[in-house]
Amino acid sequence: MSNVTVIGVQWGDEGKGKIVDWLASRAEVVVRFQGGHNAGHTLVVGENIYKLSLLPSGIVSGKLCIIGNGVVVDPHALLAEIARVEDQGLKVTPDILRIAENAPLILPVHVALDCAREAARGTRQIGTTGRGIGPAYEDKVARRAIRLCDLAERKTLEWKLDELLLHHNTLLAGLGASTFEKEKLLSCLLETAPKILPFMAQTWDILENVNKRGKRILFEGAQAVMLDVDHGTYPFVTSSNTVAANAGVGAGLSPKSIGFVLGIVKAYCTRVGKGPFPTELFDDIGRGLGERGHEFGTVTGRSRRCGWFDAILARYAVRVGGIDGLALTKLDVLDGLDEIKVCVGYECDGQTIDRLPSAPAAQERVRPVYETLEGWKETTHGIQRWDDLPMQAIHYVRRLEELIGVPIILLSTGADRQDTILKQDPFETSLS
Numbered sequence: 109m110s111n112v113t114v115i116g117v118q119w120g121d122e123g124k125g126k127i128v129d130w131l132a133s134r135a136e137v138v139v140r141f142q143g144g145h146n147a148g149h150t151l152v153v154g155e156n157i158y159k160l161s162l163l164p165s166g167i168v169s170g171k172l173c174i175i176g177n178g179v180v181v182d183p184h185a186l187l188a189e190i191a192r193v194e195d196q197g198l199k200v201t202p203d204i205l206r207i208a209e210n211a212p213l214i215l216p217v218h219v220a221l222d223c224a225r226e227a228a229r230g231t232r233q234i235g236t237t238g239r240g241i242g243p244a245y246e247d248k249v250a251r252r253a254i255r256l257c258d259l260a261e262r263k264t265l266e267w268k269l270d271e272l273l274l275h276h277n278t279l280l281a282g283l284g285a286s287t288f289e290k291e292k293l294l295s296c297l298l299e300t301a302p303k304i305l306p307f308m309a310q311t312w313d314i315l316e317n318v319n320k321r322g323k324r325i326l327f328e329g330a331q332a333v334m335l336d337v338d339h340g341t342y343p344f345v346t347s348s349n350t351v352a353a354n355a356g357v358g359a360g361l362s363p364k365s366i367g368f369v370l371g372i373v374k375a376y377c378t379r380v381g382k383g384p385f386p387t388e389l390f391d392d393i394g395r396g397l398g399e400r401g402h403e404f405g406t407v408t409g410r411s412r413r414c415g416w417f418d419a420i421l422a423r424y425a426v427r428v429g430g431i432d433g434l435a436l437t438k439l440d441v442l443d444g445l446d447e448i449k450v451c452v453g454y455e456c457d458g459q460t461i462d463r464l465p466s467a468p469a470a471q472e473r474v475r476p477v478y479e480t481l482e483g484w485k486e487t488t489h490g491i492q493r494w495d496d497l498p499m500q501a502i503h504y505v506r507r508l509e510e511l512i513g514v515p516i517i518l519l520s521t522g523a524d525r526q527d528t529i530l531k532q533d534p535f536e537t538s539l540s
C-alpha cells in the first residue's frame with residue numbers, strides 16, 4: 109500500500125482536480141504542497157460544479173484537507189473560496205481543513221507588484237495570473253515573508269511589515285505604481301487573523317501521524333512540470349517547483365513518503381499565458397480542440413492555446429518529474445478527428461533533436477516532427493471500461509505509452525467524476 113502524489117505533466121489544466129477528487133475516496137487526507145490560488149481546478153460531480161483554487165480537491169468528498177507549508181496563501185482569497193463552496197453546500201471547518209503555520213502569505217503588495225512588473229515588461233510579459241505568486245515566493249526565499257503564524261503575534265507583524273514595505277514600496281514607486289501604507293495593511297491583517305487562525309496547525313505532525321497509522325496520503329500538485337521554476341520553459345514558468353520531489357518539502361514529510369507518482373497528462377496540449385509551445389495549432393483543428401475541450405482558464409478566463417500531444421515533452425516531464433505512471437485525460441475531446449498527430453521529435457537549426465533545448469530563443473525555434481495516427485469516429489465520452497474504447501483510441505493510448513516510457517493507468521473520458529477508466533490502482537501499486 110502506498111501514498112500517491114499527483115502532478116501535472118504539461119503546462120497545467122490537465123484535469124488534476126478531477127483525478128484527485130476521484131482518488132480522494134481511497135485516501136485519508138489530501139495535501140496541497142506548492143502553488144497558490146493561481147491554480148484553478150474544476151470538479152464535476154453530477155449536477156454540481158466546484159471551482160477550487162487553494163482548497164485541496166479532497167474537500168468535495170469531505171476528506172481531511174491540508175494546505176502545506178509549500179503553498180503561498182492569500183488569506184482573503186481563501187476565505188472567499190471557503191464562502192463560495194459553503195454556499196454550494198460543503199462544510200469547511202477546522203475539523204477538515206488545516207493550514208501549515210509556516211505557510212507564507214500573499215498580501216495585496218504582492219499582487220500589486222506582480223501586475224506592475226507585468227505591465228512594465230511590455231511585449232515580454234510572462235502572462236502570470238496576476239495573483240502575486242511570484243513576489244510572494246521571492247519574499248519567502250529572501251526571508252521577508254509574513255507567515256500564517258505571524259498573524260497571531262502583533263509585534264512580529266509590525267516589524268515584518270516595516271521590512272516588507274521598505275522593499276516593496278521602493279520597487280512599486282520605481283515602477284510608477286501606488287505604494288502601500290503600513291497601518292492599512294496591518295489593520296487588514298489583524299481583521300483577517302481571527303477568521304483564518306482557527307485553521308492553523310503543525311500540519312507536518314498531522315501528516316506524519318497519518319503515515320504512522322498506515323493510512324494513505326494523497327499529495328495534490330498544482331501547475332505542471334513544464335511550468336516548474338527549474339525544469340520548465342523558464343522564464344515562462346510559475347515560481348515554485350511543481351515536480352514530485354517538492355511534495356515532501358512542501359508538506360513537511362520525508363521524500364520517501366510521496367509514494368506512487370501519478371502524472372496527469374491531457375490527450376493533447378494546452379497552455380495559458382506566454383511562452384514556447386512547439387505543437388501549438390493556429391488552425392481550425394486547434395480551435396476545435398479549444399471549443400470541444402472548453403479550454404478557457406478557470407482563474408483568469410483567458411483562452412488556452414491548443415496543440416497536438418508532445419511526446420518529447422511528456423517523456424522529459426516523466427523523467428525530471430519522477431513520474432511512475434500516467435492518467436490520460438480529455439481523450440473524448442479527440443473524438444471525430446480523421447487523424448491525430450503526435451510530436452515525436454524536433455527540428456532545430458537543421459538538426460533533428462529528441463529533447464527541448466534550454467535556451468528560450470532555441471525553444472521558440474524548434475519545429476515539431478509529427479507521427480500521424482488514425483482517429484476514431486465513435487464517441488468515447490463517458491466510457492468507463494477500457495474494452496469499450498474504439499480500437500483506434502486504444503492504439504493511440506498504447507502508442508503514447510511506448511513513446512513516453514511509463515504506463516497509462518487511468519483514463520478520463522469526460523469532466524464528470526464517473527467518466528473514468530481505472531486500469532491499475534496507484535494506491536495498490538508497489539514501487540520497485
Ligand code: GDP
Pocket residue numbers: 116120121122123124125126147148149150151152400401402406437438439440441520521522523524
Ligand atoms: P487542473 O487545473 O489540472 O485541475 O485542470 P482544470 O480543472 O483547470 O481544467 C480541466 C478541465 O477539463 C476542467 O473543466 C474539467 O472539468 C475538464 N475535464 C477533466 N477531465 C476531462 C475529460 O476527461 N474530458 C473532458 N471533456 N473534460 C474534462
Ligand code: IMO
Pocket residue numbers: 116119120121122146147148149234235236237238239240241242329330331332335344345346347380381382
Ligand atoms: P493549474 O493548477 C495553467 C501559468 C500562468 C503563467 C505562468 C506564471 O490550474 O494547472 P503565475 O501566476 O503562477 O506566476 O503565472 O504560469 N499558470 C498556470 N497555467 N494552470 C495553472 O494551474 C497555472 N498556474 C500558473 O498562466 O503562464
Ligand code: MG
Pocket residue numbers: 120121122147148149150406
Ligand atoms: Mg487548472
